[in-house]
Amino acid sequence: MEHRNVRLNSGYDMPIIGMGTYALSDKECYDSVSAFLKTGGRLIDTAYMYGNEASVGRAIRNSGVPRNEIFVITKIYPSQFRNAKAAIDEAIGKLDIGYIDMMLLHHPGSGDVAAYQVMEQAVQDGKIRSLGLSNWYVKELTEFLPQVDITPALVQNEIHPYYQENDVIPFIKEHGIAVQGWYPFGGRGHTAELLGDSTLVAIAKSHGVTSAQVVxxxxxxxxxxxxxxSSNPEHIRENQDIFGFSLTDKEMSRIRQLDRDEKHDWY
Incomplete structure (x- = not known):
């Protein structure tokens, strides 16, 4: 927390607060990433399926921020697993930022181990620095990990107060793998309910912050x-401003009690 980074098992540091670009169109993505970088944000998540890798890369190149200060995650989709080398080269070309800090398999699918092994070679070739997985859980990890040489540095899953993964997170960490949460606000169609939850609202009020910052x-x-x-510059700034307060053990326990095991996406 003090350094606002986590040291990955690959040896690289990754910021602990970043920005997702899911569902952002070309201009929205460019403007949002640009605003994010101006606020001091340095971790950006994109994917082949988002269709905005080129926008992310353009915003980075035009930002004036040194490349080595920025950490970029992208993903290859199961439809690309059969030709993972071409998928990696396509991502590198679209981003046009020299190298990829981390590449994930977007979710399990036919040929995922073989695709990951191609990514392992890309690490050896200097194209990618760290590898990871998205939407892998205990069963999938138990089957997958013995089949690869490079232990994933990150597992990225849906995590929010209504879907907390309290059994999955410790399992991932026990393997020396960092955990990253997408849909922190519950996802589209669920955000208003989550951020309006009376428990979160009360905790936020006691700290003089927003429910989003509490989450x-x-x-x-x-x-x-x-x-x-987010595509809202004020929300982008607000999302970075979460280091001026901390939640008590009691408040953490109250939020834990909100868990409904309610997943909002199919992954």
Whole structure:
């Protein structure tokens, strides 16, 4: 928390608060990433399926921020697993930022181990620095990990107060793998309900912050890196401003009681 980074098992440091770009169109993505970088944000998450890798890269190149200060995550989709080398090269070309800090498999699928092994070679070739997985849980990890040489540095899953993964997170960490949460605010169609939850509203009021800031701080105190998405410059700034307060053990316990095991996406 003090350094606002986590040291990955790959040896690289990754910021513990970032920005997701899911569902952002070309201009929205460019403007949002640009605003994020101006506020001091340095971790950006994108993917082949988001269709905005080029926008992310353009915003980075035009930001004036040194490349080595920025950490970029992208993902290859199961439809690309059969030709993972071409997928990696396509991502590198679209981003056009020299190298990829981290590449994930977007979710399990046919040929995922073989695709990951191609990514392992890309690490040896200097194209990618760290590898990871998205939407892998205990069963999937138990089957997957013995089949690869490079232990994933990150597992990125849906995590929010209504879907907390309290059994999955410790399992991932026991393997020396960092955890990152997407949909921290519950996802589209669920955000208003989550952020309006009376428990979160009350905790936020006691600290003079917003419910969104409480949710992000809760994640960090659970040891979960967060990548909230937004196209609103004020919200982008607000999402970074979560280091001026901390939640008590009692408040963390109250939020834990909100868990409904309610997943909001199919992954």
């Amino acid at each position: 992000l701080r809760w994640n960090l105190q659970k040891g979960v890196v967060v990548i909230p998405g």
